[in-house]
Amino acid sequence: MPPADAEPGISRGTATAAPASPSQPPGERAVSVLWSFGKCLGALLPVYLAGYYGFSISVILFGLMIYIGWKHSRLEKVMRLKSAMYLLENEREFTTEKVFRTKRDLPPWVNFPDVEKVEWLNKILQQAWPFVGQYLEKLLVETIAPSIRASSIHLQTLSFTKVNIGDKALKVVGVKAHTEQDKRQVMLDLYLSYAGDVEINVEIKKYFCKAGVKGVQLHGKLRVILEPLIGDVPLVGAITMFFIRRPKLDINWTGLTNLLDIPGLNAMSDTMIMDAIASFLVLPNRLTVPLVADLHVAQLRSPLPRGVVRIHLLEAEDLTAKDTVIKGLIDGKSDPYAVIRVGTQIFTSHHVDSNLNPQWREMYEVIVHEVPGQELEVEVFDKDPDQDDFLGRVKVDLDIVKKARVVDDWFNLKDVSTGSVHLRLEWLSLLSSADRLSEVIQTNQNLTSKTADPPSAAILAIYLDQAHALPMRKGNKEPSPMVQISIQDTTKESKTCYGTSSPVWEDAFTFFIQDPRKQDIDIQVKDDDRAFSLGSLTISLARLLATHELNMDQWFQLENSGSASRIYIKIVLRVLWLSDHATPTTPSPHPSASGSGTGNGGNKSEPNLMGSGGSAKPQPARPQHTTPDPDFASEGVLRIHLVEAQNLIAKDNFMGGIVKGKSDPYVKIRVAGITFRSHTIKENLNPTWNELYEVILTQLPGQEIQFELFDKDIDQDDFLGRFKLSLRDIISAQFIDTWYTLNDVKSGRVHLVLEWMPRVSDLPRLEQILQFQSQKSYQNKVVPSAAVLFVYVEHAHGLPLKKSGKEPKVGAEIILKGVSYRTKICERSTSPRWDEAFHFLVRDPRDETLTVKLSHSWGQALGSLTLPLREVLAEPGLVLDRWLILDGALPESQILMRATLKILDTQLAVCRKAPGDGGNDGNGVEMVPKWDPSHLDLRHRGGFPIGSDNAGTAGQVKLTISYSTEEGRLFITVHACRSLASCSKDSADPYVSFILLPDKKATTKRRTATKKRDLNPEFNERFDFDFSLEESIQRRLDLSVKNNVSFMSRERELIGKLQLDLDQIDLKTGVTQWYDLVPEAN
16 A cells, blocks of 8 residues: 555555456465455454344444444544645645635744744754654663553553654744743743654553554644753753643544544543643643752742732623524523633633623632733633533733733624623732731722632742651551642642652642631641651741741651651742732723712712701701611520430331331421421431521411421432421420420330520620530530521611712622621612611620621622621610711711620520529529430431541532522532542542432433542532522432542442432522531441
8 A cells, every 4th residue: 555645646556556466476365355255254243143142233333333433533533644744744835825824824933923933943853853763762662661561460561562753753833932031041932733653553462452553643832941041051950841721632543542533532532641741741730851950840840920810700791692492583592601711720600591791790810820821711601401502702811911910801702793701800919028918808808709719818839849757657668658738628739759758749839828817738748548647747827927038948847757757848928919000999890991980979978978068958867776677686596406216117127028127217397498407317216316406487376397207218218207396385385395206107206305595685694605505515516596686787878889980789798607698789879778687696796797798789899897796795785776887988888777686595504593592602593404415325326426527438528509599590519529538549530420309310410520630629610400499498419429430440439428408508598618428338
């Protein structure tokens, strides 16, 4: 056959190609005929076998489809490779042709005048290419092959049978030099293009397995940094190389790896290879080759970032309607969301239903490693059940943001007919002084966004160099140390250094810091199994703030380790600062040129408020106190203590009921539309729960509390009984401690302690109640409330205008310790009126703080109020009722509200005695004997452990679960996992999948991406469901963390599970927390 790269129209050896040629020996002709017969027989054999064994014809058709798809993909790859080779060989001819004179198809040196051609370098590469091939063959055969054979007993017969990198050399189609950035370095951008006829074959003789590669394409921009420049040979201290963006890769497989050209596997295999390349050569990863000794390689491999860009994704306009009706005859809407990329940093916004002008109001922070070079890419998609539709993209050079400091503009979407997106981009410089840290933290507190993470005040770079004299393992064996570095909920791991007590890691890590004054660095040195600790270290960031240039570079003595065990770390903190010429503000809903309208409005209104100003008409007197409804603060608190049950029915029977089993009971409590669910106790007919629930109730006639018991099963839970209680009876009795018989079943009873909490304004009682409650503990880890807070928000006055000069639509958000409520949004006014009441359960009024935030349509901040509850405790009757000044607004901005505290006086704490009756003390108070479950053996029962929170778990998963009443959707965000159990010696490849039961449809199933070899993976993926609030409450979250294993692997797939009834959660408020995973054995 002619060679693959032969020019069209040229035939070589055609005289010998025909099998019927007279010059061909008879023996060869016979072999050729037998070979043709064998191929025909091989094609017919599957059909015969399918008929012989009675298989369906669909099996044959399926195999035929796979073969055709593989053949088609294979031919496409070959054609792409030939076209790329031909284009590189005839670059000048194609460049000068008119048909190719578009900016997209021209090489970089034609598009950009500062990109130079380097034909001399390409000639050198072409001349040296055969010798590069000799070196590569020697490297593969003499170095790589022996190491592969030694790694596994199954690969002992592996060998490279052919190594040929071909005649097509790597081409540098353009070079751009950057010399204006730093005088101590030379920065080069190399535009690489390789379309080669490389051929590498591998054979494993033991399994008769052959595989290989025949043809590779690689195109990308490689940045080469020569630094530091030194005054000695070789003039350059080190060479650092990396791709700013992922290069394009295309591979032609041969042998057994031909299967990777099957559609689906094709893209997956190329993606896996690109992931491997990205882990070494795509930002933020770099390949550093030191040329001289005594260099800090870790700092060259991971230098301090150039800066941080804070991205405000605000809104979009005129997006394309993709959800059309009747095949496009009727225009519909789209459900848009945005994907933001900067290098390997990727964020996804929430999606907005049926809206061509969506508002996101989300904020993200990205680290910028290289400018010029890195770009911000925003892609907008229409959310669909199957495949999301493309709505456009925009790219922004981050070098422009660095020069402008703040870019607040509308950007037209590319590759679509219509649409634009509003972005505010802020360049945050890195300060090496803590002088402005307090100012930065105060400014960040005024920023509002829908993202869970607050703005960062600083970034922290940790350079992990080496350790010395680490302790030995058991048996006096050398350890294989690795390091886990944690700051709050973020944990990162170093590489493992095998078989040494003095490891050299040379790794670097970067963290975002919200408040360095309150955060610590936790460093754990462990053996590679993550179980045996070699030492630990805790460094307070407050200590770093006192150092010169926020820098520590020294040896640290390890704790819980050997007496001589030390670790060398360099820690660098940099404060994130926005230039004084571009003060960060909360993004406005629409771009405006000036905010002077706000200031003018403030100046004009001030004289009117003071009642002066000459002929100015005085304002009518404002009310000084609120006027709530008479029913305000009339709600009461019901405390339910679920103690235990006895003589429950056994539902888990065996052999058709011949062998009696047990049950796995749990309780559901329904009251006033709220559902509580206890934990499940395994295999126990006399369970003890010891759980406490509290609910604020309005005294309405006919209210009931319903208790239902169920046996937890894999499919459908079995009924164990029910009973109902009248709320009026509980209020009349005030306190009940008794057993209740279960209805609709043969046997069973439940022990409850019910208390309708008396509400008092007696401040001295608070200390006694808090002291009593500090001695109580419950299995569901509930801390009893000491008080209830009633808040009445009446109206505000003198609020600032919007940046556009218009009056705002104001809403108020009231927050207390993770629980928040929102008022209605008033019509446009600087003096909105709400007249709304809210209530909160308060654990300790001395330590908790009420926060009120005012904003325009939950976007632009208009002011806030922070009210410590200690101030309410100091008021007469525990009632605060007056105008309060708002922070972050105009000087005259105020809000009129009432805050009333009622102390919950429990009968279990103390019992008053009449004066003179005697007693144990002079206060007329004595302790009342109360039920104490300490005699029960709780530690050996199922459910929540009493010891360590993580004992017996397979790790933890961090979730945010909330319901948006505005959008009518349930949102579940999978943030991260930590401390997952390893599934093999190579860690695990975890992903999270879950389903919302009882439905087992595809619409209720979701899964995250897979994180390679990470026991503390971060996902940060958000999922939404079109459920009503009532439907959401009835759902059960069935979540699994799994290890992504191959089809033939023997590794364990399931890492841990979590089951959570959503009726346990206040979905309107939302909750973000870590949940324990239950291992498979449990």
